[in-house]
Amino acid sequence: MLERWARFAHRRRGRVMLAWVLIFGTLIGLMTQFRGDSSTSFRLPGSEAQEAQDLLASRFPAQAGDTSSLVFEAPGGIAAPDAKAEIQALLASVINLPGIGSVESPFEQQRFVSKDGTIARAVVHWKKRAQDTPSAQIRAYVAVVDAASSPLVRAETGGNIVRTVERPQFGTEFIGFAAAAVILLIAFGSLIAMGLPLGAALFGVGTGFASVSLAANFLEFPSFSSQFAAMIGIGVGIDYSLLVITRFREGLHTGKNVEDSIVLAVTTSGRAVAFAGVVVAVAFLGLYTMGLPFVAALGTEGAMIVVVAVLVALTLTPSAMSLAGTRIDRWRVPLFHSKEGIDPSSNWYRMSAAIQRHPVPYLVVAALVLIGLATPALTMRLSFTDAGNSPEHYHTRRAYDLLAKGFGPGFNGPLLVVADLARGGADQVEAARAAMAASPNVVEVSPASFNPGHDTAVITAIPSTSPQSGPTTDLVHQMRDNLLPAAAGNSGARFLVAGQTAATIDVGDHISERMPILIGSVIGISFLLLMVVFRSVLVAAKAAVMNLLSIGASYGVLVAVFQHGWFGGLIGVQAGPIDPFLPMMLFAILFGLSMDYEVFLISRIREEYLKTHDNATAVSHGLAATARVITAAAAIMVTVFGAFVSGEDRVIKEFGLGMATAIFVDATIVRLVLVPATMELLGDANWWLPRWLDRIIPHLNAEGSGKAAVEGSPAGGK
Numbered sequence: 001m002l003e004r005w006a007r008f009a010h011r012r013r014g015r016v017m018l019a020w021v022l023i024f025g026t027l028i029g030l031m032t033q034f035r036g037d038s039s040t041s042f043r044l045p046g047s048e049a050q051e052a053q054d055l056l057a058s059r060f061p062a063q064a065g066d067t068s069s070l071v072f073e074a075p076g077g078i079a080a081p082d083a084k085a086e087i088q089a090l091l092a093s094v095i096n097l098p099g100i101g102s103v104e105s106p107f108e109q110q111r112f113v114s115k116d117g118t119i120a121r122a123v124v125h126w127k128k129r130a131q132d133t134p135s136a137q138i139r140a141y142v143a144v145v146d147a148a149s150s151p152l153v154r155a156e157t158g159g160n161i162v163r164t165v166e167r168p169q170f171g172t173e174f175i176g177f178a179a180a181a182v183i184l185l186i187a188f189g190s191l192i193a194m195g196l197p198l199g200a201a202l203f204g205v206g207t208g209f210a211s212v213s214l215a216a217n218f219l220e221f222p223s224f225s226s227q228f229a230a231m232i233g234i235g236v237g238i239d240y241s242l243l244v245i246t247r248f249r250e251g252l253h254t255g256k257n258v259e260d261s262i263v264l265a266v267t268t269s270g271r272a273v274a275f276a277g278v279v280v281a282v283a284f285l286g287l288y289t290m291g292l293p294f295v296a297a298l299g300t301e302g303a304m305i306v307v308v309a310v311l312v313a314l315t316l317t318p319s320a321m322s323l324a325g326t327r328i329d330r331w332r333v334p335l336f337h338s339k340e341g342i343d344p345s346s347n348w349y350r351m352s353a354a355i356q357r358h359p360v361p362y363l364v365v366a367a368l369v370l371i372g373l374a375t376p377a378l379t380m381r382l383s384f385t386d387a388g389n390s391p392e393h394y395h396t397r398r399a400y401d402l403l404a405k406g407f408g409p410g411f412n413g414p415l416l417v418v419a420d421l422a423r424g425g426a427d428q429v430e431a432a433r434a435a436m437a438a439s440p441n442v443v444e445v446s447p448a449s450f451n452p453g454h455d456t457a458v459i460t461a462i463p464s465t466s467p468q469s470g471p472t473t474d475l476v477h478q479m480r481d482n483l484l485p486a487a488a489g490n491s492g493a494r495f496l497v498a499g500q501t502a503a504t505i506d507v508g509d510h511i512s513e514r515m516p517i518l519i520g521s522v523i524g525i526s527f528l529l530l531m532v533v534f535r536s537v538l539v540a541a542k543a544a545v546m547n548l549l550s551i552g553a554s555y556g557v558l559v560a561v562f563q564h565g566w567f568g569g570l571i572g573v574q575a576g577p578i579d580p581f582l583p584m585m586l587f588a589i590l591f592g593l594s595m596d597y598e599v600f601l602i603s604r605i606r607e608e609y610l611k612t613h614d615n616a617t618a619v620s621h622g623l624a625a626t627a628r629v630i631t632a633a634a635a636i637m638v639t640v641f642g643a644f645v646s647g648e649d650r651v652i653k654e655f656g657l658g659m660a661t662a663i664f665v666d667a668t669i670v671r672l673v674l675v676p677a678t679m680e681l682l683g684d685a686n687w688w689l690p691r692w693l694d695r696i697i698p699h700l701n702a703e704g705s706g707k708a709a710v711e712g713s714p715a716g717g718k
Helices: 002-011 013-034 048-059 081-095 135-148 172-188 191-215 225-253 258-267 269-290 293-329 347-357 359-379 395-406 428-438 470-488 500-534 537-563 581-612 615-646 650-687 691-696 707-711
Strands: 067-073 100-104 119-126 154-158 415-420 442-445 456-463 494-498
Touching: 002 013, 002 258, 002 269, 002 293, 013 191, 013 293, 048 415, 048 456, 048 494, 048 500, 067 081, 067 395, 081 100, 081 119, 081 135, 119 395, 135 154, 135 395, 154 395, 172 191, 172 225, 172 615, 191 225, 191 293, 225 258, 225 269, 225 293, 225 581, 225 615, 225 650, 258 269, 258 293, 269 293, 269 500, 269 581, 293 581, 347 359, 347 615, 347 650, 359 537, 359 650, 415 428, 415 470, 415 500, 428 442, 428 456, 428 470, 456 470, 470 494, 470 500, 494 500, 500 537, 500 581, 537 581, 537 650, 581 615, 581 650, 615 650
Parallel strands: none
Antiparallel strands: 067 119, 067 154, 100 119, 415 456, 415 494, 442 456
């Protein structure tokens, strides 16, 4: 099937390329007209925060929508006549905007004014939750607030609903793309060969990005999903086409014509790309096991981007190779041009031989390095970072800073306590208020608000610490486990802790509980796939262990930089917790991407082993044939992912550094040192598979043999 497709892509290259242009143009056109919005909602069905939100929606709709903070700073005092007039004028404008339900004014409640009288806050109640509010309404609200600021009164607005329209700016993607171009130029030594994977990646990223934008009408993608899509799309898009083009050039360099070289590339490296892409997509879709809508949406997004990259590498890239033909090596760059294939005199071959001569020392040193990098991960603290970590030009960051300055950090993460009084217990509401007010970690408790039916009440409690801090998480658990149940007693009342801060805590706890399921399922499926493909138990087990070491090193570096703050100033971050969905997402992504190099390297080693039946020779030949392209592919991934570290969004920085670290470690310490060292020590046992197991598992081949290309084609080709 792949052989027939390869010949079709060569002989009908014009049709294939035109089809891609039409698909690309159509999707871009649809995206401009029907693009969906992102969301910062962290809904978790079945959680206490979600139960409270559903209760409000049914019994107390006026309190069911999101809130945003409207913060004012007047150096001359909020109560000064001119300042007061400006603030009241803004509040009057806001209340008349679409989507706004009500506004609590600072002039009606003294607790909304700071002690020195220079900072005040108003609470804006929206009719709907953030994910259900049109972005046009939110932007209109933000524009009104921006226009109201003057030398007399500074106005800022923040909150979850405002964060939905504060998307990270693009720019770092181009840095990574430019760096990838330089690496490809060094790897291929030809401008034409460099341009093919870049062009393929652009088509893949554009098509994938447009598809994700359209899917946002049905799925809840987080605000950073655009940069996430670009990061994954550029990385895998270039890498997958790079692997196919490398094998195509190898065919040309060994004397094959253009068509046979395309067949060789598609039936060998193309097959490996398809298999690796399936593994990555499965890892992404494994995120559905977490039971979180926004995580499932990210998993779907990642799988979509990877599938598009695979399709481009197997369809558009072969047609582009056919168009380039033997001219692919033209416009050579002095010093950098080289031929593909096994070269026993290469540095890679000599390095592999050196490691195989002394495998134990190399194995021990490499393992110690990985363990050292992973050690900080033992102190990892998971929690959603708050707006205090956002760029300073964000409205939410400026509002956060003003609230913290005037009232304390806890005012940025109020806790909403919802009292379910359907079974009685209305008299216990005041007892609950008193219990919360007596807690040393609570600085303010609002009066209770009752719905018309008097069967539901809402109380706002302000912690003394910021939303992302450990004491705030402890306070939420204390309120739920001890303080509020004790206040309710046997009255029949139920007190539920809700609000954005409590919701993110619920999500973090849920992720921590479900992580073992994700890790177990992804490792298990990957182990089975690798065992089937390579007909080996030990190769599959070794791959799983080594991938875990790479990911562990990535986690350790993340904790060191983002949590402990080591060298954080160099990339513009301050110490804080690790976002709880990050380890989960990184595991799914990196376990899949690491399989790309594993499949490409081990399949070539196995190909050599089947020829020679000499394990040592197979390892050295396989490494010599693939090390340069793996290094180039990894260097591209590292630079693309690393470029995102210079961006402005903390989550994207975390993704960029974590993925760049893992890919670098995987392609250097793991693939170039640990793999040859362990395979040398294991010898022929590498390829051990019990006979009974060999009989019952299916036969797959990740890279094929390229036999069809050897036989030649009737038409030949140039």
